Amino acid sequence: MAVGNEVSPLKGDTSQFVPFVFPAIRNIQTAISAVGLGNQIKVSTYIEIGVLGNSYPLSDGVFLPEVRQYLGGIIQFLVNNRAPLLVNIYPYFTSIGSQQQISLDYALFMSTGIVMPDGT
Structure with a gap:
């Protein structure tokens, strides 16, 4: 399940939603886990490739310093819950x-x- 689509502090049209993405991911995963489906349904978010400082080859990708604070908590949560980080790479x-x-x-x-x- 995805919460948000390419919400980024770098994009003017989505930056106002940045403070809500991680709490929403956490709340939805908590609700799913509360009904016993936490191992079957994972919550994540889609990020845009523009948050990468280097994107080619993808194995050399690194996040821009400006988004590390925003993504740090999300990524740690995803790791702890064994959920993927979804990237729209186009x-x-x-x-x-x-x-x-x-x-x-x-x-x-x-x-x-x-x-x-x-x-x-």
Whole structure:
């Protein structure tokens, strides 16, 4: 279950919702756990790729310093509850601006081999 979609302190149209995302995630997960479904239903949120200081390759991704305080509590909560952090990455749009680095097959999840192994 997702709470919020790309809410970010960096985006003027969503920054006013930043203070509510983590409490909402926590409250909803608490309610789900109270009825015995905490191991079956996980609560998370979607973040935008714009909160990453580096996003290519994704294995080298780091969060911008400006969002670490906002995301820190959320990420720790997700780790403690074994829930994923969801990221809208839009690889197709990324490939349009970086065609020398990112192939269209990679962006469309059609690569037949390893495109970017970790550590290289």
